[in-house]
Amino acid sequence: MPDPKLLYDAVVSGDAKSSLAITQQALADGVDPLQLVNDYMVPAMDEVGRRFEANEYFVPELLISARAMKAALEVIRPLLVARGDKPVGRVAIGTVKGDLHDIGKNLVASLLEGGGFEVIDLGVNVPPEKFIEVINTRQANIVAMSALLTTTMPAMRTTIEALKKAGVRDKVKVLIGGAPITQKYADEIGADGYSENAVGAVALAKRAVAA
Amino acid sequence: MNSRERVLAHIAGQPVDRLPLMPITMMLACQGIGARYRDYCTDYRVLVEGQIHVAETYGFDYVNTMSDPAREAADCGAAIEYFENQPVAILEDQALLTEKTTLATLKIPDPLGGGRMHNGIRAIGLFKERVGNEKMVEGWVEGPIAEASDLRGINTLMTDFFDDPVFVKDLFAFVVEMELRFAREQIQAGADMIGMGDAAASLVGPQIYEEFVWPYEKQLVDGIHAMGGRVRLHICGNTRRILKGMGSLGCEVVDLDSLAALSDARQQAAPGQILLGNMNPVTILRNGTPELVTQVAAECHRQAGSRFIVGAGCEVPRDTPPENLRALCEYARHHAP
Missing domain, CATH: 1.10.1240.10 (Methionine synthase domain)
Incomplete structure (x- = not known):
């Protein structure tokens, strides 16, 4: 062996x-x-x-x-x-609608998977409805969104609003990241957490599911 | 001393009246004339109008043809997506070189063949006509790793370095030949300087940069010099570990993003290297105050020393408050190198 x-x-x-x-x-x-x-x-x-x-x-x-x-x-x-073993958490991850830059998102997804999370990678240019669908059908308890451009950042706010409208906002923690994102922006749009790098995102997700 | 004279004199190491000012603007320039960004990317007349407007409004010393990274890839036949109000993007899931064997039959597109590269070359011609004696006219090419990422898919290229290094080098050689043809036409159309954007270089460490990227960047820079052009290198992202290489390519200007320190670049780059940058375009320039912008510009100048050009770390965001951008410009206007 x-x-x-x-x-x-x-x-x-x-x-x-x-x-x-x-x-x-x-x-x-x-x-x-x-x-x-x-x-x-x-x-x-x-x-x-x-x-x-x-x-x-x-x-x-x-x-x-x-x-x-x-x-x-x-x-x-x-x-x-x-055999029914549960992952640490289930993360629905994607770049927001309009944003096709996914390398940062892919790093975070890999490290989350390496941290014991089940990662549902929705890819790029993900509309809010897609996140909602995965929360409902696959019981994701974390939504992780990324944006590289200042012009696509506002889609994070739109997505959070859509989660509220669909009545699923309380079922998930919303984590965000990407080059133009700041903690201040995360606070402004009502996200539950922000990390400036991929390693920090894993710790953040672990804290989010423990809370 | 007009803008063009100022930048050329500064590059030549001659005295200038004040610091040159060359921040990158694209979407902000487009917004200034109330145009759709899609038109800015596809119609050189819109781009030229937007660039001249922003340069005259803020007193920039140059105009530039960059709108998005997909000109060359589009002409090669890569699948791209146009958006109404943001840059053209490359569709990685349909990458042109998904199959590596495609490279063997891929033809270098004619830069004057009526495609997106041709559009960029036409912009230079119009710039030359409108402001060519007054302002620096800067063209643009993608660097080897940036363009290879566009053709192969950035995620795939990152693993190719380990899986198939020979393919990577063949791909980079193809890219350099294509970019040199594109650069040649831009210089012939009147470009004073060629910007070389090699964003993906910040994703790799010094080992891969030195083995794979630097030699091809060097070929491109040397080739542009041989055509009588000048080069501004811009690499988005954290370049802290590759500064020495960037600073030894022989580029006239090394334009640094905010994640690497100008003081480190100054220590590691060749003596006399002109550095440009590098305040954080979002947290300082867009989200800050005029006072903060002035303070950070002064700090950048202090770190870079006299061989310095004023600019931000990367593109000035579209929704930057005018008073903040003005503060950056005022710094250049009131300071000698």
Whole structure:
């Protein structure tokens, strides 16, 4: 049996092939899937986040680590779902309507997934109705929105208003981020939280579901 | 000394009457003439009108043809989306080079073939006619990693560095050849300077920047110089770890975003490098007060030293209060380098 600790190394170094192979072998050997997530994958993505924050890793390194994590998660997640294990939280994430810039959103989504969240990635240019639908149909408890442009920021306010109108605002915490966003803006539009970077967004989401 | 003379003299290291002033404006320039941004991107006459209006209103020393990053990609055949009132965007889920093999058959579009690049070249011709003796006329090309991102999809390109480095280098070589052809036509149409926007460079670390990006940026800069052009490099985002490379490309102007410090750039760049920037365009210029803008402009000047041009870290947002932008301009007007 390969040492599951190698899973940690495979995720940190962004080796998707090894990550998948080690996971498959460990599962075949009877290792608990949740243990693989909690003992190796979450700490690995924590380390990736730390290196990213310390300017040791940059976007390419983070994305290949995320890919290695996802390769393992794809075989682990169905097992967790089948036995009824619940994720830390369910996040519906997307760039707001009119905004097609998604690299920041993708970094946050990967780190959230690495932090044990189930991430429902709605992609780019997401209209408010789409967020509402996912809150209703998939019980998302966090809505995470991103905007890169000052011209698309107002869609965050529009989305929050739409959540209120649809009667689902109280079911979710709304977190926002993106280059032009500030805490002041988050307060103004009634968002529950703002993070200026991807690593901070995970801590913010954890606080949001604990509150 | 008029605007053009001021910038050219400053670049040449000769005395000037005051600090040159070259902030990037696009949507603000369009708003100033009450036009739709879609028209600003697609009709060079609207762009020229907007740029001249904003430059004359605020006393900028230059005009510029940049409207969005998708001119070259659109002419290559990439899927793009037009919006009524924001920049043209590239549809990454339909990226032109989703299949890497497409690169082998991709033809460099003719910059004078009636497409979006041609539109930009026409803008230069009209600028030259209208304000060419008075103000600097700046054209624009995308840098190697920015344009490669537009053609391949930025998320995919980021992993290509590890998965297929040979492809990345082939793609960058294609981009450099295309951008040099585009730059040549812009210079022939009368551009005094070519802006080179390489935004995605701030997403990679020093290792990838030095191995993949810098050599192609250098080819582009050297090529533009060989045509008699000058280069303003602008990289959006946090460039703290690649400042040394940016400052050693030989660009006439290195235009810095707010996430890297001008003091760091000054230490790491080649001696005498002109630096431009770099106050936060949102939190300071748009959300601040005239007093704060003046204070931060002074701090930028202090950090950059005399080889400095006044501007913001990135595009001046459309809804920036005029009094804040005026404060930035006044700083340039009342200070010698």
